[in-house]
Amino acid sequence: MARPIRKIVIVGGGTAGWLSAAYLNRAFGGKVEITLVESARIGRIGVGEATVPTLRTTFAFLGMKEEDWMPRCNAAFKSAVRFNDWRKPRPDGSRHTYFHPFFTVPEPPVPSYEQPFHKRFGRGVSLAHFWLKQRLAGDPRVRATFGDAGMALQRLCELDKAPKPLPGTDAPDPGYRYAYHFDAALIAEYLRDLATGRGVRHLVADVKAVALDPRGHIEKVVTDTGAELHADLFLDCSGFRGLLINEALHEPFVSERDTLLCDSAIALPADHPGDGLRPYTTANARGDGWIWEIPLYHREGTGYVYSSRTTTPEKAEQELRDFLGPRAHDVPANHIRMRVGHNRRSWVNNCVAVGLSSCFVEPLESTTIALIEYQLALLVLHFPDSDLDERRVTRYNELMTSAFEDLRDFIVMHYCLTDRDDTEFWRAVREAPVPDSLAQKLTEYAQSVIIPDGSQLRLFETRSLWAILSGMEFGFTKAPPSVELMNDDAAWEMFEHIDKERDIYAAALPDHLAYLKVLHGAHGTRA
DSSP: OOOBOOEEEEEOOHHHHHHHHHHHHHHHGGGSEEEEEEOSSSOOOOSOEEOOTHHHHHHHHTTOOHHHHHHHTTOEEEOEEEEESSSOOOTTSOOOEEEEEOOOOSSOSSOOTHHHHHHHHOTTOOHHHHHHHHHHTTOTTSOSSHHHHTOTHHHHHHTTBOSSOOTTSOOOOOOOOOEEEEOHHHHHHHHHHHHHHTTOEEEEOOEEEEEEOTTSOEEEEEETTSOEEEOSEEEEOOGGGOIIIIIITOOOEEEOTTTOOOOEEEEEEEOOSSSSOOSEEEEEEETTEEEEEEEOSSSEEEEEEEOTTTSOHHHHHHHHHHHHGGGBOSSOOEEEEOOOEEESOSEETTEEEOGGGTEEOOSTTOOHHHHHHHHHHHHHHTOOBTTOOHHHHHHHHHHHHHHHHHHHHHHHHHHHTOOOOSSHHHHHHHHSOOOHHHHHHHHHHHTTOOOOOOOSOOOSOHHHHHHHHHHTTOOOOOOOHHHHTSOSHHHHHHHHHHHHHHHHHHHHSOBHHHHHHHHHTTSOOOO
16 A cells, blocks of 8 residues: 655755755645755755745745745846847847836736726737837837837836835836845755745765665665765756766666757856846856856846857866956856756656756846746646655656747747857857747748747746747737737737836836845855
């Protein structure tokens, strides 16, 4: 007779390990004994991590309050991603740039300007459809990208505004979605303290051996201190190494290097470029990849994501330092070789790989932690007992593969729409194969058939697709025929309302840095 799972061993710390420990402890409390073992020799990357808005829900589940954890983790807000130079300069010679903002929640705490629009046209019709109709008609009144036309947030990002008013003020709250920037090493430490304070056992040691039972399940892991850790379920949070899932269980890894050419990264801390604090991540396209800028409270996290097929680590580091100039800290850069792709199965027998040991797309759009969140939510939903029902395992693996492929398509879309051909890297990007699933989506997108695809992950709404497709000057061919038959008056009223919203919130919302100075308080001054 099957019995409940009573013991979990997590191999590996970092964000993946400690988020897993805190999440499962919160879900199951004292009914499941959780032990996390991590090596003291494996350092953490602490130069900055960007996230997406799902993390707010996860942190709320963990009982984490912004005023408690953000000051301890050098954290700031993130309202969007700005993309610079992902296409050739515009005809007037100006650089190509656009925003992917986090669109407003479906039911914001204040009345939404979309409510009368949906009442007029129905829930299936989007303002983006009218934006496209007017763009194809050459109407000079409509803004160049839907990210700008469909929401006031882009302008607020350009003004370095916080996404919400200061607590205790009577300023209106727009109900914008937002995420965070924080120091990855510090958030891991915060989650460690949270989890161990709630009963998670922490062991600092190196795993030297993994013993399998006759069925091929993990029986125990043995550390260099001589400890033998037995469990009903093991989580592999060992990063790209895949200590349990790949080395011990020999699960094959499915590479995506043919479709996602960037396979390396360099991380380096830097000073802020000015007196303000940008509330968005910046992705600067460069000759062999792109450079990220993640504004933290005290400093910036920066890095270069590049292809090892077109440059060397030494040249890439020099390009990053040249880009940053005197802002770059005089410390050794952290060179990272990225494993882009996914395990054929992320759950094998009694082992579940979480985080980089499971799958990885690349840092563009900051999906790494969001995938961890999704994996943990799926694991709780499909949590087994001692018989490890194969139906649960199979369904989990199917959902994970689907989620990965959906995110892969989303990221590849950023690259395959470029017109850059000025370097070997960008020429290779344009010649790289496009997944069949994405090719089908792009065919549909051209005719404005942009609807949810059924993925259970859904990190980004369809309006995010509109923002990126319009920002990358995608070749739309037609607006929905139904919209051609509708009156534009309500749509123009919405565009005018958004214009007014820009002015209202530009005046009402505090500067990002001013908000954070209040939030961080006595936890240190900004460098």
